[in-house]
Amino acid sequence: MSDSLKNTTIRNIGYTSITKVIQIVTSAIANIILTRTLLPNDYGIVGFAVIFISFLAQFGDLGIGSAIIQKKDLNDDELYTAFTIKILLSLVLFLFAFIFAPLTIRFFDNQAIVPVIRVLAFTFVLNTFSFLPNVLLTRDLNYKKISCANIVSAIINSSVAVVLALTGFKYWSLVIAGICMTLSLSVLVNIFRPVRYRFAYNSDAARNFLKYGGNLFLAGFSVFLIFNADNFIIGSVKGATNLGYYSVAFTWGTMVCSMIGSMVLNVLFPTFSKIQGNRDRLKRAYLRILQYVSFGGLLINMTLFVASRDFLLIVLGHNTDKWMPALSALRILCFYGIARLLLEPVGSVMMALGRTDILKKANFLAAAIELGGLYPVLYFYGIEGVAVLVTCAYISQYLLYYLTLRGELQIGFKELCTCVNPALMAVVPLVILFFAGEAKHSDSIPIFIVKLIGCTCMYLITYGLITKWSLYKDMRRQLLNLDIR
Numbered sequence: 001m002s003d004s005l006k007n008t009t010i011r012n013i014g015y016t017s018i019t020k021v022i023q024i025v026t027s028a029i030a031n032i033i034l035t036r037t038l039l040p041n042d043y044g045i046v047g048f049a050v051i052f053i054s055f056l057a058q059f060g061d062l063g064i065g066s067a068i069i070q071k072k073d074l075n076d077d078e079l080y081t082a083f084t085i086k087i088l089l090s091l092v093l094f095l096f097a098f099i100f101a102p103l104t105i106r107f108f109d110n111q112a113i114v115p116v117i118r119v120l121a122f123t124f125v126l127n128t129f130s131f132l133p134n135v136l137l138t139r140d141l142n143y144k145k146i147s148c149a150n151i152v153s154a155i156i157n158s159s160v161a162v163v164l165a166l167t168g169f170k171y172w173s174l175v176i177a178g179i180c181m182t183l184s185l186s187v188l189v190n191i192f193r194p195v196r197y198r199f200a201y202n203s204d205a206a207r208n209f210l211k212y213g214g215n216l217f218l219a220g221f222s223v224f225l226i227f228n229a230d231n232f233i234i235g236s237v238k239g240a241t242n243l244g245y246y247s248v249a250f251t252w253g254t255m256v257c258s259m260i261g262s263m264v265l266n267v268l269f270p271t272f273s274k275i276q277g278n279r280d281r282l283k284r285a286y287l288r289i290l291q292y293v294s295f296g297g298l299l300i301n302m303t304l305f306v307a308s309r310d311f312l313l314i315v316l317g318h319n320t321d322k323w324m325p326a327l328s329a330l331r332i333l334c335f336y337g338i339a340r341l342l343l344e345p346v347g348s349v350m351m352a353l354g355r356t357d358i359l360k361k362a363n364f365l366a367a368a369i370e371l372g373g374l375y376p377v378l379y380f381y382g383i384e385g386v387a388v389l390v391t392c393a394y395i396s397q398y399l400l401y402y403l404t405l406r407g408e409l410q411i412g413f414k415e416l417c418t419c420v421n422p423a424l425m426a427v428v429p430l431v432i433l434f435f436a437g438e439a440k441h442s443d444s445i446p447i448f449i450v451k452l453i454g455c456t457c458m459y460l461i462t463y464g465l466i467t468k469w470s471l472y473k474d475m476r477r478q479l480l481n482l483d484i485r
Contacts, residue, residue, distance in 0.1 A: 026159075038173070042244070059089060060089055064209045078205040129190060245323070248316070286345060286349050290342070310448045315448065347359060353408055
């Protein structure tokens with residue numbers, strides 16, 4: 001990358017990193033309080049409702065937002081054509097959710113699901129008014145304002161959820177908090193990037209947007225199936241309580257890695273789009289990002305893996321076995337979180353290159369594996385078997401991605417291994433510690449914290465010795481040379 005774009009990218013990653021750190025802290029504190037206050041059944045009800053709403057959300061813009069970001073030259077006619085399509089889609093989805101919510105009782109035998117879905121459907125309307133400000137801020141690489149809006153909305157979400165849960169609102173605390181977060185985000189991005197709303201329709205622009213977004217939509221729809229089919233089947237077959245256990249395991253197994261990923265990935269797509277014509281620069285940028293995310297992802301999720309029993313018992317369970325049925329699934333999904341973090345930067349490369357067809361094919365492959373095996377695996381092996389299946393299905397995508405990386409950017413398998421191997425070697429002491437200390441458990445928060453600090457230090461020192469501290473030196477050099485404005 002050029003120095004200017006490199007500085008902009010690092011600065012934007014810094015903004016998103018600060019945002020995600022604050023989100024991690026507020027979300028973690030809120031989740032700990034909520035899991036101590038709410039029941040697995042509460043998580044199950046909201047979790048199943050979110051599946052239905054998330055399914056409809058896949059049709060929310062049909063990839064038009066990404067098409068606007070990727071387009072080099074954009075005029076007002078094209079911009080407002082996209083907005084017109086967006087608002088029409090949102091209104092249709094809102095009405096569909098409101099009218100057909102009662103049908104979900106056939107899959108989830110709990111009457112509470114209907115009003116929850118109807119309330120959550122209002123997010124479709126609210127999200128419409130954040131559409132244009134968000135895509136314009138992203139096109140401008142103005143992540144400072146995006147980060148501010150996300151920080152405030154995250155704090156509002158966590159605060160409202162905790163207050164309502166502690167005052168007895170049960171599952172409604174999660175629902176109302178989500179509405180408040182969406183509303184606050186829409187208001188803030190409009191303050192930061194005022195937009196004059198109007199309707200327009202240009203058939204050529206609409207056709208071009210839908211052509212680019214079509215493959216992206218199908219890829220996104222496949223991702224939805226990958227991320228939600230497990231919850232749907234577990235909720236339908238095993239009920240709200242087992243879905244609650246799985247939801248908690250999935251949330252914590254993927255939380256930090258997905259947040260780290262979004263720190264970088266939200267910036268990568270628009271940044272990679274600006275250098276899509278220079279394959280050498282794109283290759284170097286991708287490999288460097290892969291090295292960074294593997295360093296952070298393996299550190300965090302393997303530390304959670306080592307401390308998983310104590311985490312469920314002491315932190316979430318408040319010294320009870322309330323969440324212990326989720327233990328095995330949590331440990332498995334720690335590896336899923338790592339795989340997800342390592343794979344997702346490839347998606348930004350594919351989108352920047354305009355190869356959304358590869359995203360679609362890779363996601364179809366993973367969805368086919370997961371959907372084909374979900375029911376029998378759940379029947380014979382429970383939620384632990386499902387955790388293994390979704391992990392393997394997600395990893396299967398890398399075959400297609402690797403072939404494309406080799407063809408488009410001439411990235412060999414050895415180069416990929418060079419980026420990831422130091423992190424893999426650095427987790428070996430953590431694995432040894434896990435098996436050595438499996439029979440010994442913490443009995444207090446201070447001891448648990450000491451264990452986390454010990455694992456972190458062990459990993460950082462091992463990684464530094466393996467790489468001769470090169471990554472740390474590079475991080476320091478980047479920070480010192482950064483022009484912060």
